[in-house]
Amino acid sequence: MTTDxxxxxxxxxxxxxxxQIMAALDRRGVSFVHLDxxxxxxxxxxxxxxxxxxxxxxxxxxALYAASALESAGAAVLNTxxxxxxxxxxxxxxxxxxxxxxxxxxxxLAMTPEAAFxxxxxxxxxxxxxxxxxxxxxxxxxxxxxATAVGILEHVAALPSPQQxxxxxxxxxxxxxxxxxxxxxxxEALGATYRRGDEWRTNVARGALSIRCELTNVHAKLxxxxxxxxxxxxxxxxxxxDDDGRLTVxxxxxxxxxxxxxxxxxxxxxxxxxxxAMARAEA
Amino acid sequence: MQKVVNAPExxxxxxxxxxxxxxxxxxxVECLDCRSELEIASVAPPSLTVAPEVEEDWGE
Numbered sequence: 001m002t003t004d005x006x007x008x009x010x011x012x013x014x015x016x017x018x019x020q021i022m023a024a025l026d027r028r029g030v031s032f033v034h035l036d037x038x039x040x041x042x043x044x045x046x047x048x049x050x051x052x053x054x055x056x057x058x059x060x061x062x063a064l065y066a067a068s069a070l071e072s073a074g075a076a077v078l079n080t081x082x083x084x085x086x087x088x089x090x091x092x093x094x095x096x097x098x099x100x101x102x103x104x105x106x107x108x109l110a111m112t113p114e115a116a117f118x119x120x121x122x123x124x125x126x127x128x129x130x131x132x133x134x135x136x137x138x139x140x141x142x143x144x145x146x147a148t149a150v151g152i153l154e155h156v157a158a159l160p161s162p163q164q165x166x167x168x169x170x171x172x173x174x175x176x177x178x179x180x181x182x183x184x185x186x187x188e189a190l191g192a193t194y195r196r197g198d199e200w201r202t203n204v205a206r207g208a209l210s211i212r213c214e215l216t217n218v219h220a221k222l223x224x225x226x227x228x229x230x231x232x233x234x235x236x237x238x239x240x241x242d243d244d245g246r247l248t249v250x251x252x253x254x255x256x257x258x259x260x261x262x263x264x265x266x267x268x269x270x271x272x273x274x275x276x277a278m279a280r281a282e283a
Numbered sequence: 284m285q286k287v288v289n290a291p292e293x294x295x296x297x298x299x300x301x302x303x304x305x306x307x308x309x310x311x312v313e314c315l316d317c318r319s320e321l322e323i324a325s326v327a328p329p330s331l332t333v334a335p336e337v338e339e340d341w342g343e
Contacts, residue, residue: 256343
């Protein structure tokens with residue numbers, strides 16, 4: 001950063017969310033720089049002391065390593081590299097939630113595709129197999145029975161990365177065609193939306209709609225605790241409500257996409273995030 | 284709708300692509316002629332490049 005600005009927005013792609021955050025910073029008269037990680041090089045001589053970097057990078061690995069490198073050069077990154085590391089990995093998230101005693105769907109981790117059959121037997125069919133690092137619901141696969149598992153796991157075994165051979169198996173929660181997204185900034189829940197879709201994966205990126213949902217104390221408390229469990233100051237926490245009304249934490253998103261939430265709520269989420277980052281930069 | 288301030292050339296089909304006055308570097312726009320997804324490389328002067336393909340780890 002060759003500027004006196006104390007705040008930077010890290011993003012290789014300026015989507016609705018990044019554009020709104022930058023506009024909010026402009027409206028507030030805050031000096032900031034847009035840092036594109038595609039051209040970022042951090043050496044052992046780099047100094048980012050007293051800089052606050054709002055991490056809005058779309059790619060998980062670039063977000064993670066850029067955050068780590070910037071922290072090593074003295075920057076404070078929102079969210080921290082550690083939070084991105086945990087929330088970007090489904091098993092690490094599950095592990096962090098379990099360590100805090102938070103409810104999460106029953107999950108098993110198998111170290112090979114072959115061992116995944118045992119994991120599936122223990123979780124029970126139907127179950128869900130998810131990539132450890134993945135987004136927008138890609139490659140998340142519902143497995144109704146052992147015959148389907150044989151084919152799916154053969155495909156998984158043929159994938160090139162060793163990490164893809166570690167199999168994350170989770171119970172398929174019987175639920176309505178929706179989940180609940182709670183936005184958390186600085187330990188406070190801003191609100192909640194139902195995300196309702198035509199298929200069982202209720203990602204907005206897969207066409208699910210965001211519909212305003214009343215934020216209860218239970219939602220808020222659970223979402224704030226989940227964000228804290230992974231160390232995220234800014235987070236989108238996904239909750240599932242089963243047919244009996246039991247809530248579980250499905251995942252925590254550290255670089256949250258909030259367009260659907262903002263449109264459903266008329267809450268200026270971008271301004272809340274900008275204000276939070278600004279306060280950190282001024283602290 | 285923001286006022287259109289400039290219209291750089293699409294790197295794919297050479298059509299003029301209108302940018303809004305609040306356009307930002309790294310924002311994605313679409314060429315209405317060839318439907319290519321384009322990235323704003325610069326706003327002053329305005330220029331466009333072909334947007335990168337979506338990668339496996341993109342998104343939340």
